[in-house]
Amino acid sequence: GEDVEQSLFLSVREGDSSVINCTYTDSSSTYLYWYKQEPGAGLQLLTYIFSNMDMKQDQRLTVLLNKKDKHLSLRIADTQTGDSAIYFCAESKGSSASKIIFGSGTRLSIRP
Amino acid sequence: EAQVTQNPRYLITVTGKKLTVTCSQNMNHEYMSWYRQDPGLGLRQIYYSMNVEVTDKGDVPEGYKVSRKEKRNFPLILESPSPNQTSLYFCASSLSQSRYEQYFGPGTRLTVT
Numbered sequence: 001g002e003d004v005e006q007s008l009f010l011s012v013r014e015g016d017s018s019v020i021n022c023t024y025t026d027s028s029s030t031y032l033y034w035y036k037q038e039p040g041a042g043l044q045l046l047t048y049i050f051s052n053m054d055m056k057q058d059q060r061l062t063v064l065l066n067k068k069d070k071h072l073s074l075r076i077a078d079t080q081t082g083d084s085a086i087y088f089c090a091e092s093k094g095s096s097a098s099k100i101i102f103g104s105g106t107r108l109s110i111r112p
Numbered sequence: 113e114a115q116v117t118q119n120p121r122y123l124i125t126v127t128g129k130k131l132t133v134t135c136s137q138n139m140n141h142e143y144m145s146w147y148r149q150d151p152g153l154g155l156r157q158i159y160y161s162m163n164v165e166v167t168d169k170g171d172v173p174e175g176y177k178v179s180r181k182e183k184r185n186f187p188l189i190l191e192s193p194s195p196n197q198t199s200l201y202f203c204a205s206s207l208s209q210s211r212y213e214q215y216f217g218p219g220t221r222l223t224v225t
Contacts, residue, residue, distance in 0.1 A: 041219075042219050043155070043202065043204075043214075043216045088155065090155075099157060099171075100214070102154040103154050104152055104153055
């Protein structure tokens, strides 16, 4: 995941907002994604954003994209214990967006 | 139920003994892909396939082979496994036109001794 970077850990109090950050390097990326991986499970697509968008909101999730700084963030409002997981940022690359590059993942833990 | 299945889920083998991990999807997806997940490295793409008989290398293809003879199946072949291929492997699929929505299998944990 050298093209996509994330911090490894984030600890948040239950009920607070979580903000997970990601930086990427390919300015030609078509899509940027956030995936969630719960223990012992595969990855589940949470949300995605097209590169021509700045923001996308879906219930408790807000994705912000700063193309100038190549920075992507995922905000989870009212964080719950069920949000504990590893969150992966990813970008699509290549002329047909066929290659997907993942970050190393951010482990989100929730404090009571 | 729409899903991606992988077999086996767990495998312990020895260096040099050829193995195949199967992947099958029932959603008529054109795009399929294999990843390996290692601690601190996230997921790295091994191979992907845009359609039947069309495959291409991802970021870490060395030591792996794939084939796509049918749309639903995309097996991963390790001709001569080595300990550095010990990892957690995921297969994924998506529609060609909406490639961003990848569906992942449950994973195969492989240990090569």
